[in-house]
Amino acid sequence: MAGAGILMCILLLQCFISTALCNAGFAFTEEPSERAGKSDGYCGRILRAQGTRKEGYNEFRLRVEGDPEKYQPGSTYRVTLYASSPAYFRGFTLIALREGREGDKEEDYAGNFQIIDEEDTQFMINCPPAVTESTPRRRTRIHVFWTAPPSSSGCVTLKASIVQKRIIYFQDEGSLTKRMCEKESLYGETTEKPLLDCCACGTAKYRVTFHGNWSEKVHPKDYPRRANHWSAIIGASHSKNYVLWEYGGYASEGIKKVAELGSPVSMEEEIRQKGDDVLTVIKMKAQWPAWQPLNVRAAPSAEFSVDRTRHLMSFLTMLGPSPDWNVGLSAEDLCTKECGWAQRVVQDMIPWDAGTDNGVTYEVNDLLKIPSGEDPPLTSLDHPQSPFYDPEGGAITPVARVVVERIARKGEQCNVVPDNVDDIVADIAQEEKEEDDTPETCIYSNWSPWSACSSATCDKGKRMRQRMLKAQLDLSVPCPHTQDFEPCMGPGCSDEEGSTCTMSEWITWSPCSMSCGMGLRSRERYVKQFPDDGSVCTLPTEENEKCIVNEECTPNSCLVTEWGEWDSCSATCGLGMKRRERMVKMPPPDGSICGAEVLEVEKCMMPECHTIPCMLSPWSDWSDCSVTCGKGMRTRQRVLKSPVELGECTEDLEQVEKCMLPECPTDCMVSEWTEWSECNKSCGKGHMIRTRMVKLEPQFGGDLCPETVQRKKCKIRKCNRGGGQGQVNSDEKKRRKEAREKRRSKQGGRQGEETTSTAEHPGCKMRPWSNWTDCTKLCGGGIQERLMTAKRRLKSAQLPSCKDRKEIRACNVHPC
Numbered sequence: 001m002a003g004a005g006i007l008m009c010i011l012l013l014q015c016f017i018s019t020a021l022c023n024a025g026f027a028f029t030e031e032p033s034e035r036a037g038k039s040d041g042y043c044g045r046i047l048r049a050q051g052t053r054k055e056g057y058n059e060f061r062l063r064v065e066g067d068p069e070k071y072q073p074g075s076t077y078r079v080t081l082y083a084s085s086p087a088y089f090r091g092f093t094l095i096a097l098r099e100g101r102e103g104d105k106e107e108d109y110a111g112n113f114q115i116i117d118e119e120d121t122q123f124m125i126n127c128p129p130a131v132t133e134s135t136p137r138r139r140t141r142i143h144v145f146w147t148a149p150p151s152s153s154g155c156v157t158l159k160a161s162i163v164q165k166r167i168i169y170f171q172d173e174g175s176l177t178k179r180m181c182e183k184e185s186l187y188g189e190t191t192e193k194p195l196l197d198c199c200a201c202g203t204a205k206y207r208v209t210f211h212g213n214w215s216e217k218v219h220p221k222d223y224p225r226r227a228n229h230w231s232a233i234i235g236a237s238h239s240k241n242y243v244l245w246e247y248g249g250y251a252s253e254g255i256k257k258v259a260e261l262g263s264p265v266s267m268e269e270e271i272r273q274k275g276d277d278v279l280t281v282i283k284m285k286a287q288w289p290a291w292q293p294l295n296v297r298a299a300p301s302a303e304f305s306v307d308r309t310r311h312l313m314s315f316l317t318m319l320g321p322s323p324d325w326n327v328g329l330s331a332e333d334l335c336t337k338e339c340g341w342a343q344r345v346v347q348d349m350i351p352w353d354a355g356t357d358n359g360v361t362y363e364v365n366d367l368l369k370i371p372s373g374e375d376p377p378l379t380s381l382d383h384p385q386s387p388f389y390d391p392e393g394g395a396i397t398p399v400a401r402v403v404v405e406r407i408a409r410k411g412e413q414c415n416v417v418p419d420n421v422d423d424i425v426a427d428i429a430q431e432e433k434e435e436d437d438t439p440e441t442c443i444y445s446n447w448s449p450w451s452a453c454s455s456a457t458c459d460k461g462k463r464m465r466q467r468m469l470k471a472q473l474d475l476s477v478p479c480p481h482t483q484d485f486e487p488c489m490g491p492g493c494s495d496e497e498g499s500t501c502t503m504s505e506w507i508t509w510s511p512c513s514m515s516c517g518m519g520l521r522s523r524e525r526y527v528k529q530f531p532d533d534g535s536v537c538t539l540p541t542e543e544n545e546k547c548i549v550n551e552e553c554t555p556n557s558c559l560v561t562e563w564g565e566w567d568s569c570s571a572t573c574g575l576g577m578k579r580r581e582r583m584v585k586m587p588p589p590d591g592s593i594c595g596a597e598v599l600e601v602e603k604c605m606m607p608e609c610h611t612i613p614c615m616l617s618p619w620s621d622w623s624d625c626s627v628t629c630g631k632g633m634r635t636r637q638r639v640l641k642s643p644v645e646l647g648e649c650t651e652d653l654e655q656v657e658k659c660m661l662p663e664c665p666t667d668c669m670v671s672e673w674t675e676w677s678e679c680n681k682s683c684g685k686g687h688m689i690r691t692r693m694v695k696l697e698p699q700f701g702g703d704l705c706p707e708t709v710q711r712k713k714c715k716i717r718k719c720n721r722g723g724g725q726g727q728v729n730s731d732e733k734k735r736r737k738e739a740r741e742k743r744r745s746k747q748g749g750r751q752g753e754e755t756t757s758t759a760e761h762p763g764c765k766m767r768p769w770s771n772w773t774d775c776t777k778l779c780g781g782g783i784q785e786r787l788m789t790a791k792r793r794l795k796s797a798q799l800p801s802c803k804d805r806k807e808i809r810a811c812n813v814h815p816c
Helices: 002-019 035-039 251-263 265-272 421-429 730-747 754-760
Strands: 060-064 076-085 093-099 114-117 121-124 128-135 143-149 156-163 167-170 177-182 202-214 232-238 278-284 301-306 313-319 326-333 344-349 400-410 442-444 461-466 469-472 483-488 517-524 528-530 542-549 575-581 584-586 599-605 631-637 653-660 684-691 693-696 707-713 764-766 782-788 790-793 806-812
Touching: 060 156, 060 177, 093 143, 114 121, 114 128, 202 313, 202 461, 232 326, 251 265, 251 313, 251 326, 251 400, 251 684, 265 278, 278 301, 278 313, 301 469, 326 344, 326 400, 684 806
Parallel strands: none
Antiparallel strands: 060 076, 076 143, 093 128, 093 156, 114 143, 121 128, 156 167, 156 177, 202 301, 202 400, 232 278, 232 313, 313 326, 344 400, 442 469, 461 483, 517 542, 575 599, 631 653, 684 707, 764 790, 782 806
């Protein structure tokens, strides 16, 4: 009985860890069957896995190397899942989802994982984008690579689930979740993004907030302690027909005045002359000094509106003092591809050069005036004197951050993607007002939530909200409106049932269910805001009506019902089939057979089939390496303990892995000997040499290299001293004797071959030896030569004694 219990536990554990799809009662909760039918086909049940959490679950952590807050599109990062000692885990699942996606479709997943160790990790069979364990065992750490998705993919959330004994951790936030958004390009090059036509409806209202980060602490090099400031901000919401300014573009007179003098007057005149191409002029006050803590001075902000034709936003401000450096946004498109309005835009900013002044430091101006120049970006390699100079060419630390937030929408909206919670909250957080009369010198906190209604019955009451005055920049200007009131009634007292629900517009009618005759069509809407009192919204979200298509149908046309629900899959695991049916409501008028299909069959995939679990012994110790040095293999085995009657066991009974021992000794290798050289003497005794090269030096204790140069004696003929034939008179003998004595006195008793070979011979006057020629080889043994030629022959001299002479010697005998 105990053995059966153990076997059952192993079955449940292996079933979950291998596929994460088993319906273990202690681990999972299923959503309604209708939802399950839609999502189970692609990782759906993995994402709906829920587990028991307990205190201290931060002992497990998901980490991306470098802990980046943003990812670089296309870059690869090492992702680590680990447990703090003494914790461990047996199984895991790792996924990367696009933000706001459910994960039931392939396109919901972001980037690609790469397996580092196949013995530890693998891709999940029933969910290819997910990574899971290869074999269930105790582990404290796993590594994989993750390649970030391409540009414009938005934010990504990496999520991990952990299996430890029978407890499953699946984090939507916290230590097992890592959220990263796409790293915005800090310009770098001229940006020429195509401006698309906007398809959004209605209007949207935004607030732009400028957070200056240019300070001595962040940018210490040559920071101007006096007169540092941001000039007044000037910009507009405008159409694509008007370019207020652009990165790498031509600087207008208005841009020149902003960039050099910090004056927005000329640029504002340029903007107002554009008429209908401009919807709102954006203006913010200058900031002196450039940076102060937020509790001293709030970040400047301004509100503006956009519509379908004027959906771009641009602004500019000068960083001062500087030659002509500025920061800003150029043609930021707030209209989305889904025909909606962007909820939030955050952009870090580096300075740009207006191109009207070539100064390289904060306070060096007017070195070279180039009227109406181009607007290039500053880089960290522009000039060694630049305050942003970096000899390694790193990125410039941003000097400001701009946050553009949508605060309201007005008019009928037509966004393709339904509003999410953030969209709805943003719309109801601030009601659109005709005019905000709050003085710019008053800095407030955000409004608090509304209080409960003062009336608990259906009598009219009121509710209140408050905000705090954080700073009053001008004491002569009063700061009102710290409280706000509005009428209300008790819960459930609306005059019209369901009137407290805010509904979206109806979407268009679906196509008719019939292509001939009478059918049905439907349309839907959704709840944008539920009642404040928490009651259920009873307004309908779906409508159906009859429709007729082509009343004059062909004689064999028929009317059928909607398709029924799909039957259960015919297989409990692996590949199976499922079917659905519909009925003929109205047969063809002529009594013929209805030609419409009433049965549909398609394939279905259930969790992977598993054989009965195997009872196995523990792994044996690893065997010795198959080699005594270098790379080899080693093995270990285990034994099948369960009876054969339970079925075939598919588990591996042997494992093989690579092993590495110290490198094997490598002996020296040399080439073949060269041919013997010529004798280094033309007469008498001399020598010849031959050489060979070292092809491979000895390594790891191998045999040393043998000799690479050999010599042997050679003798061509006896040298003729000039007295071998006839009689030499006494004068000749005397001259020989004097010559020998003179030679001995000059050479100081030098010994050896060179003394003999450089001597002058009877009857000859020889020139000195020439310099040695260059060695014929740079290494591995070469040859050098030198010559001695006759300078003058005496009449009595014999021909052999006055012959030119040559010497040879070895050189550069060291190995190559």
